[in-house]
Amino acid sequence: MKxxxxxxxxYGMTIFEVMSxxxxxxxxxxxxxxxxxxxxxxxxxxAAHEALDDQPNQxxxxxxxxxxxxxVAAHNKRFYGLDIDWQTExxxxxxxxxxxxxxxxxxxxxxxxxxxIEPLYDSYLPIVRRAGxxxxxxxxxxxxxxxxxxxxxxxxxxxxxxxxxxxxxxPASKVFTRNELGLIAELCIAHDAFAVADExxxxxxxxxxxxxxxxxxxxxxxxxxxxGSAGKTFSLTGWKVGYxxxxxxxxxxVTKAHQFLTFTTPPNLQRxxxxxxxxxxxxxxxLAASMQRSRDRFAEGLRGLGFEIIDCGGTYFxxxxxxxxxxxxxDVDFCKTLTTDAGVTAVPVSAFYGDEPPTHFARFSFCKEDxxxxxxxxxxxxxxGRG
Numbered sequence: 001m002k003x004x005x006x007x008x009x010x011y012g013m014t015i016f017e018v019m020s021x022x023x024x025x026x027x028x029x030x031x032x033x034x035x036x037x038x039x040x041x042x043x044x045x046x047a048a049h050e051a052l053d054d055q056p057n058q059x060x061x062x063x064x065x066x067x068x069x070x071x072v073a074a075h076n077k078r079f080y081g082l083d084i085d086w087q088t089e090x091x092x093x094x095x096x097x098x099x100x101x102x103x104x105x106x107x108x109x110x111x112x113x114x115x116x117i118e119p120l121y122d123s124y125l126p127i128v129r130r131a132g133x134x135x136x137x138x139x140x141x142x143x144x145x146x147x148x149x150x151x152x153x154x155x156x157x158x159x160x161x162x163x164x165x166x167x168x169x170x171p172a173s174k175v176f177t178r179n180e181l182g183l184i185a186e187l188c189i190a191h192d193a194f195a196v197a198d199e200x201x202x203x204x205x206x207x208x209x210x211x212x213x214x215x216x217x218x219x220x221x222x223x224x225x226x227x228g229s230a231g232k233t234f235s236l237t238g239w240k241v242g243y244x245x246x247x248x249x250x251x252x253x254v255t256k257a258h259q260f261l262t263f264t265t266p267p268n269l270q271r272x273x274x275x276x277x278x279x280x281x282x283x284x285x286x287l288a289a290s291m292q293r294s295r296d297r298f299a300e301g302l303r304g305l306g307f308e309i310i311d312c313g314g315t316y317f318x319x320x321x322x323x324x325x326x327x328x329x330x331d332v333d334f335c336k337t338l339t340t341d342a343g344v345t346a347v348p349v350s351a352f353y354g355d356e357p358p359t360h361f362a363r364f365s366f367c368k369e370d371x372x373x374x375x376x377x378x379x380x381x382x383x384x385g386r387g
Contacts, residue, residue, distance in 0.1 A: 007129045014122050015351035019335060023345040029376040032335070032345040034170070034316040037369040040236040041276065041283070048272035060267040062259055064092025064243070071274035072228070072243045079202075079284075080213050082221075088248035091255055092270055094262040095240035096200045096229040101127050103196045103225050103244065104164070106257035108133045112161035117147070119352030121170050121198070133161065137354060142310045142319055142361050145174040149183060156187045162194035163187075168201040168211065168314030171352050171363045175209045175313040185217045194250065195220060200229035200242075203284050205314040206292040215245070222247045225254065230273040233287070235367070241265055241273045291316070291367060298366040301377035305384055316367040319349060323360050325384060330359040338362075342383035344376045 003009070016033045023030040039045065063069065066086070073086035084090060093099040100123060108114065110132030116124055118139045128135050136155040140147055156163075163184060167176040176184075188195050195214055202211045215224040230241035244254060299309050299318060308324035322334045329337075331348035339345045346364045350357035366373060 005130070008126060011126055015347055016122070019339065019345050019347055022336065022339050026340050026343060028339045028343045028345045029372060029379060030345045031364040031366070031368065031372075031376055032347040034365045034367060035237045036235040036316075036367040037372055038235055040234050041279075043279075044234050044236070044272050044276040047275040048268050051268035051271040055267060055271060057267065060264050060270065062264055063255060064090065064265070065267055065270045065274070068092055068241075068243070068270040068274040068277075071277040072245060075228075075277045076226075076245055080216055082213070082215060082245070084245055085248070089245060089251060091244045091246075091251055091258060092265055093242040093244060093258060094265045095231065096198065096227050096242040097123050098240075098258070098262055099227045099242040099244050100124070100164070100196070100198065102254050102258040102261055103227070104128060104131045104133075105261075106254035107194055107196075107225075107250075108161055111159075113157060113159040115152075115155045115160060115163040115193075117163075117165050117169075118354065119169075119171050119349060119357075121166055122352070124164060125354075128164070134159075136160070139353070140172060140174070141358050142172070142349070143308075143321070145169075145172045145311075147176075147180050147183075152183060153187065156191045156193070158191065160191045160193045162196055164196045164198065166198040166200075167214075168199075168205055170201070170315050171317050171319065171347070171349060173310075173312040173315045173317050173319065175205050175211065178210075178212055181212055181214045181217060185214055185220050188223060189219045193223070195224045197224055197226050199226055200232045201315045202228060203233050203287055204291050204316070205288060206295065207313065209313050211314070223250065225250060230269075230276065233284075234273070234276050235287075239266075239269045239273070241269050294366045294368065294370075294373065297370065298364070298373045298377070301373070302364075305377070305380055310361070316365050317363050318366055319361050319363050321360055322362050331362050332359075335362055338380070338383075343379045344383075 019032040069086040069090040072090045073084035076082040076084045108131040112133045114133045225246040231237040307320040310319040346362040349361040
């Protein structure tokens with residue numbers, strides 16, 4: 001029998017699936033994968049129900065229903081001052097992962113170089129490689145997650161087609177600063193490269209930090225694709241509704257890739273997302289405040305166990321140094337042991353790197369109800385207290 005695609009078949013099961021299966025097997029509190037405990041805003045869910053019954057359930061327009069594309073454009077104006085033509089500069093996708101795939105397949109030619117910043121969300125490298133590009137990896141590491149200017153400059157060349165990066169960043173929980181974004185923008189302009197900005201956690205930034213879309217920086221409006229997600233903004237990760245904002249010339253090839261990937265997305269979920277993007281400022285501020293409170297609650301419990309905690313500026317995730325509780329093995333062993341023996345599941349940060357990763361850090365998700373977080377701390381207290 002002939003072999004399957006060598007690039008994709010070479011990847012194993014994602015670390016999220018591995019740890020989630022282990023969590024189910026051991027009835028563990030699963031803080032490995034980033035999905036909230038709750039069921040999303042009631043009014044947004046009600047809008048989906050209403051649209052399901054009152055609107056057509058046949059194929060919606062390939063680029064997305066007008067209501068959502070108009071809402072995406074209005075959201076860009078409202079929060080970031082961006083003037084977006086909804087008819088030519090917005091595209092709805094079946095989740096942000098499909099948005100990433102459409103951007104990469106639409107913009108990359110085989111042999112192009114793509115700059116990526118490790119640690120990486122797990123879909124980035126497989127899509128880049130399947131699109132035929134050569135990844136150029138730049139690394140940031142705990143505890144400070146510092147972006148090294150010399151390393152970033154060295155990654156760019158005349159062969160660079162684009163940079164793909166995530167801010168706020170999963171799994172590092174780093175919010176890129178204006179100076180860091182300015183450096184990325186400078187290099188994109190100097191090398192005539194695109195920027196694909198994965199900004200799904202745009203409304204989950206903490207401690208008075210500011211989310212700055214690189215699209216708003218000088219020279220970046222025409223060369224940036226900005227990706228958002230209803231799953232993260234409305235705690236409805238199962239809906240898989242994403243959206244891309246980009247200049248018309250840049251969006252056109254992305255749209256052509258999208259039409260051969262998923263083509264479209266459930267229309268009632270699109271219309272409900274449009275309703276959600278129009279919610280008042282109190283909702284968006286409350287989302288960040290609620291998640292920050294969960295972060296602080298869980299961090300306090302972790303510190304009580306002796307964990308050294310790495311700064312968390314946004315997202316759903318908090319990283320700890322496993323050596324601070326006396327664990328001398330690697331992070332994979334730590335996460336498996338914690339699952340099987342303590343009944344709490346985390347994810348090894350090494351899984352988000354390629355060669356020679358840091359091996360002493362684990363990532364917990366705190367986008368959970370208080371009772372879930374408290375139970376995780378209770379179980380770990382009992383486990384570490386045995387020693």
